[in-house]
Amino acid sequence: KAGVTQTPRYLIKTRGQQVTLSCSPISGHRSVSWYQQTPGQGLQFLFEYFSETQRNKGNFPGRFSGRQFSNSRSEMNVSTLELGDSALYLCASSYRGSGETQYFGPGTRLLVL
């Protein structure tokens, strides 16, 4: 089976812009979770989508949003980018949800200038 794929792998944006990241889960997985990884805060849970519905949400501002399509692919959007949004954004999929083993993609490295 193909693993979790994320596009793009690298991205440079400027403050105030918005960005959309994409994640394709492992075939058959219905849950997609998003994480932000930074040296200062470590790995933090953003949200989880299951069958096109947001099911769990971490403690992030409303500028961070997402959606999931009927084929389980997911997108994450960050509006009005801030310098502190520079991070590695990881997507993970699982069959039933974020309570079980997560299968991670390689991540999208976002740099905000």
Place this chain on the structure above:
Amino acid sequence: GDSVTQMEGPVTLSEEAFLTINCTYTATGYPSLFWYVQYPGEGLQLLLKATKADDKGSNKGFEATYRKETTSFHLEKGSVQVSDSAVYFCALSDETGGSYIPTFGRGTSLIVHP
């Protein structure tokens, strides 16, 4: 809220040395516990897991036992290899009000010298 504390790194060892990476947790319920490993330039991948007290997870020579009485899930390996050099994350997943919010430790970098 839930939290995971793991030892600060980097941990530097010689090949064939014994490895322990400590992990303790706080949780309101009965969480599942995980160890993930991240190699440079890659995402995290599951190393092992345990879902209830006294369970032992094991994989590729690594082991960890779910200790409810000490709220710990320490990672051990009897003889490390250079290829084990990576960042190791302890994590838990706990149900709160019907939701599962995964919580990760800060990660421990392991460097193994030949």
